[in-house]
Amino acid sequence: MLNPSRIKAITLDLDDTLWPIWPTIARAETALTNWLADRAPATVGLLAQPEVKRQIRADTEAQFAHLAHDLGVIRREAIRLALQRAGDDPALAEPAFEVFFDARHQVDLFADALPALEALSARYPLVALTNGNADIGRVGLARYFKGALSARDFGVGKPDPRIFHAAAALVGTAAEDTLHVGDDAHLDGVGGLGAGMQFVWVNRAGHDWAHASCQPHLTVADLQTLVDRLV
Missing domain, CATH: 3.40.50.1000 (HAD superfamily/HAD-like)
Incomplete structure (x- = not known):
């Protein structure tokens, strides 16, 4: 008691x-997708495949297991890995993450x-x-x-x-x-x-x-x- x-x-x-976190994350991912659409369309196509997206996340978590407590690092590096696998510019990971991170703070x-x-x-x-x-x-x-x-x-x-x-x-x-x-x-x-x-x-x-x-x-x-x- x-x-x-x-x-x-x-x-x-x-x-x-x-x-509520998941509606917030969903909106942030939409903002990220919209930002990438003109800059990295191949990455958008890759991440549109749920199994591929899950695998990229799993591979990132395995590579950065020592930073599992830092969800920002995991998110940014998952974006970078997706860009690399799609053949887009991995340098876009930093500004792309900032788009996601800004939208992540627009909570209800x-x-x-x-x-x-x-x-x-x-x-x-x-x-x-x-x-x-x-x-x-x-x-x-x-x-x-x-x-x-x-x-x-x-x-x-x-x-x-x-x-x-x-x-x-x-x-x-x-x-x-x-x-x-x-x-x-x-x-x-x-x-x-x-x-x-x-x-x-x-x-x-x-x-x-x-x-x-x-x-x-x-x-x-x-x-x-x-x-x-x-x-």
Whole structure:
């Protein structure tokens, strides 16, 4: 059961907690395809084949396994590999990735996200904690956060307890005095609980909790329910 009296800070996941990620990625991929259409049409044709696209991603992940925590590197190098295999100019990978990355930050927040950020940030220091590559400044949410930590910057991602401890340390709190909030039962839940934090599972889709060895301190269908418990 959640113990609000122990909470001195909150670490907060981004993708699928504050906004839905897959519609965002789909729009970013469309922007990338449109940009490549006149510059690298053979690459567009190659990536239009789902099996080929999956293989390029798998080959990139294998080549850059040591950078698996940096999704930006994986995305950029997958674009580069596609360009190479299609016979287009691999130097286009850098500007192409910037087109994708810019569109990746054009997110549609869940309706409860901004009111929750306003309420929670007025009471607790918030730290963005993500395995993704979203930048809270580019998204326009930096004013609500005292800090941000990504797997890309830290070198390992959730569920490794070290990244949770480092996120809490950004605002000077111990893990046991920190609440982690996120949507992923394994990355956020098992990770946060294993790091010694309280954990609130944002379960918008009504999934079953699949980890018998631990349980969230609270499960909510939206962030407003969390605000109602804390503020």
